[in-house]
Amino acid sequence: MIEIRRAREEDADAIREMFHLAYGDDYFYPQYYNVQSLKRMILSDDTLFLVAEDTKTGAILGTASVLLEVGAHADLVAEFGRLVVHPEGRGQGIGGKLMQARVEFVQDRLHVGMVENRSAHEFSQRISHQHGFHPVGLLPDKFKLGERESAALYVRHFGQALELRRNHPHLIPEIYPLARLALENCQLTCDAIIEAEPRAYPHVEQFQIQEMESELYPVLLRFERGRIKQREIFGRMRLHYGLFQLRASHAQYLVAYRDDIMVGAIGYTVDENERTGKIFELVSLDDTPIYYLVSELVRRCQAEGQIDYLEADVNAYSPQMQQTFLENGFLPAAYIPAMVFNNVERLDVVRMVNLLTSWNGDSLQVYEVGRPVASLVDESLTLKNVLPQLIQTVKSAPLFAGLSEEQQQYVAASAELESLQAGEVLFRPDDPADKIRVIISGEVEIQNCHSQTVGTIGPDESLGDLASISDQTHRVSALVKAPGQAMLFSREELVQLVHTRPDIGMILFRNFSRELAEKLQRMNVHTLFKQD
Template sequence: MAVSIRLAEAQDAAKWVDLLRATLGDEYPAKEAYNPASVAAQLDAQSGNETWVAEEGDQILASATVLRPIEGNVNPVANLGRNLARPEAYSNGAAELLVRSLTQLLDQRGQMIVVRIPANDNPQQIIYEQNGYACVGYQPLKHILRTRQGVLFYVHSANPVLASRQPISESLPQVSDLAALVFENLNIPNPLTVRDGATGYPLQTDIQIHDATLDDFELWKTQARAANPLLEVSSGGNRGAGFLRLNAEAPCRAILGQRGSQIVGGVAFFNDDQDRCVRIMDSFATDDLSTGALFNHVVRLAQEQLSAAYVEVDILANCPKLLKSTEQLGFVPIAYLPGFCVLNGRPSDVVKLIKLNMMYTTETAALTAQAARMVKVVDTNFQDQKIGVAIINLLRTLPIFSGLGDGELRKIARLFTQKLYRPGERVFNKGDAGSEAYIVMRGQIDICLNEESRPIATVNSGQVFGELAFLDGSPRTAMAVASQASILLVVQRNAFNELVQREPHLGMVVIRNIAIDLSNKLRRANTALSPVKK
């Protein structure tokens, strides 16, 4: 019997649920997906979704849905989701026929297509690549199906995408490496890079942050247009939850930043309770001081209150300050989407980034050659995520690193090595060159002027020592001895200086914190000496 391709209708709900059970079993977390009445509403044309099926006889073999975009979206992109196929749909060609038919239809409409494919679904990878799709990204641990799984992003371009484009900042090497592979996959000329010394927005400012409704956010965003705010977040995607993108009517949340009596910025975000993630949907700011602090607030909210496994955001590639800020907060670029946002009639590239709040693991599923190369690039970008959580948590508590985001802390953490000292063992002697700084991870260190003197200071777990001579390499003015078995984190001065040259904001924050600490110590010393002077 021949396979036919047709648009699904509400009365197909029971057959679609049967397809869902054949592909995902009964374990999909959103149980409304198994309710024929709920599915019928999704299949109805009034929903704004467009579901196509490959049918043989009275059985649906495969299905895919053109998801409804957010209202007002003018981006030329069709978001293809809810891709389901029975095993026999691959062997008899039904799955391939559905993909080919949908691709031709959307090509005729002049739309680019983006589709999410589970990384463990090698047959789908092959079918989409055979139909002219290119792999443009990989997001680990994105969806909860039977287990939490990574997905690959594939794109099909109806027309040549961007013969010319703006240069990419050299300050964003992870974005540049990802973009280079995507351009190669799409046969697009690789753009130039520009050495712009891009720095991010400050992550801590004096603004007050308030919870708000989406209506409040939209109102203040409209009023902010008089300041001509920079559009930085691409917000044209679907708002549904989970792999099947259900519950698209779930409300967005928002925060607003206030300085004095003025609202100076805001962020709108969606809490996906199926995948346990937060998706940043939109933002605005009337100055250069608020955006970083607002994003920092959403990141902490997602981690501390919403227990989100990750935070994701789509940022325009020509916005290096926000891209740099998200890097400082620990976001990693996982997909590069050429021409996915239209500004003033001109397409712009979009970078998809995520901040994982869970342990990163390397993908082990069978992949096509193209997908494997993409996974390798993204895996390289996540190397910092493999730094021990205990070290990151320790650095986060230290005043010397106050004001740094998780991304910056991970870069610092990579510089440290661990050393074990036995009781009575010297860490350094008086007169030694100050080429290292130390953090006590466990144990206790005594600071002495000489071998016979009593300790003039004791450094305990979670404290820093040796940082002043470390800054200029001057000789040590005292000796350090382990008074008990101790584990120290040690950083070399040359390695730190090289990092500061690449990340000047990081260096400025650390030096400022050291200066504040030194100033406080001098004040305390002056206070202690003032009675003696009298």
């Protein structure tokens, strides 16, 4: 018979052995391999440790923990830590029993419980879902287990958490699709408001940067306490927790000065074993140093090469901060409803991630309920690898003439990169006209229904735009004559883009008309329409 009970000091050796069996020598939290560290966690009021014991043999066959008070200001947020089952205990439902026991032990102490499930297999994701947790994100390559591994983030709300949630978050367009899925997964109506023309904080660079030393702590503390602006970045650490606790948590600050006057600071923690970083605080005298502090931290992380993964929890009601992080390479990886307290309400949070290594999502094993969320994050990361090339095409193609820099980035982020192979037929007469392409490189030959060439499409020219807009089928064929690449939009993506950003839609339709006129002048119009 299996009994679930609180762990005792004498269980530390068995717990350590289970983690070693499960993860080998590469576990990213080394304290679980240290018996004294395990004993301290077992005795701590901030950690609940459970074990599954075989009452006949006395063997410990499973363990699970809950890290309480992981949010700042007693946000009533807890992280359901790693759940491990001994090889000899598998197939007995121990994982489910441990998860259920964790929920029963802590549900009266929480508003929000989070689980970062491994994505190498579906086991923990399935257990989380079966016990009321919902998928809200994918944290790409967050864990270091030999190779880097992603985490599927699941959330469950307790008590009055959702009753206290503030309505109508204001989101930049890149975050909205993920937010909609996460809210619906948590059985909430998507009430988000899209900021049609988001603006980042101003690009100002005349600052001097200094890393915080001990003697600077009192000055920075007084500076922070004098700030009354609404918090836009959240984390479990705060400057006023004390210098000792900041040091113990490997917290660091970059402090910005202008004319020898302190004007802002950004706080972050670094886990050298895991090669990850987390921004937990950003304070400023005014708006001017914010963008520079974020970009300078990213620049240092890239230059020093000590961090592969950098994340920040951004206020879902602050689109200006969201846009600032987006422009500095961060992408939305999770959307957590009602995560933090603010006055008398709970605020939604966007977890934004800057992956400083290359992304390859081929090894993901995502449980079926979480696949739509994981796919969105995967697509964003894949796009990030090719985004500079797509932006360059947007800047040079006549179809996008007249777009502002912000509009160019938005259009590029709505597209895909497509490879064109010589001899490939992109479409034939009567095929659905459901895609628009802008040729980046290579050449496409246009043929009528008698296989006669009526024209060619080359770099920076569009293909399929008129048919897609008019919701028609194609009347000609398109054959790749020289291999290359294309910028690809589906009709649905284009309709969504125009609906979300009518300012962009007006410019595109104007350019569609102009480009069509130029094509008709260049091609044999008679042949195109008479014989097709």
